[in-house]
Amino acid sequence: MKGKRTDVGKSGCGIARALQVVGDWWSLLIVRDAFSGRRRFSEFQKNLGLAKNILSVRLRKLVEEGIFTVQPDPDSALSHLYVLTPKGQQLGVILVALWQWGEENCFAPGELKYRMVDTLNRQPLTKLQLAAQDGRILGLQDFRVKARHE
Incomplete structure (x- = not known):
């Protein structure tokens, strides 16, 4: 049985707080893909082979944490782009x-x-x-x- 993750978001340690934001490997691979020019959900999903529900949760958290911002997709009214913020670029x-x-x-x-x-x-x-x-x-x-x- 998996235990619930410990919340280290209020820790005095910079490493612990950073891992609270991007501590799972999928999140860092999503950010890696953004540095490679991927910005659409479908591009992340295709490259990573990640289940859509897991990708959706990870992207939502990265947006909430200010790593990505969501912008309209000029090529499609039905989708949007995930763009790294300055915080994400760091x-x-x-x-x-x-x-x-x-x-x-x-x-x-x-x-x-x-x-x-x-x-x-x-x-x-x-x-x-x-x-x-x-x-x-x-x-x-x-x-x-x-x-x-x-």
Whole structure:
């Protein structure tokens, strides 16, 4: 028997709150597809192979959370478009980080069929790095979470 999900929307942790908004893999794949130019329900459904009722629930939540806005479809009076908001566009960095982690950790040599490239010169993206405010590149031991009043 599946238990009800714990609501972490009031947590003091930024990761927990972010996962409350986009914490299931379907939601992130929908956002990924939006970055690939998909905007119609039918396009998401066809590409993801997701049941229409599940896709509908995920899209509704993403709209409620301000990740997408719904706009009229100029090509059809019967449908509408799901367009990423600035808040939704900020998830692009998260998707790139997941992509890069996946490339490094989830593929056997020679198995990777796609790569993420910049649109200007078609070269692979530089691996994302953490940087301090003064520009220093940080290693995993060079940062921590602290209370605001510390």
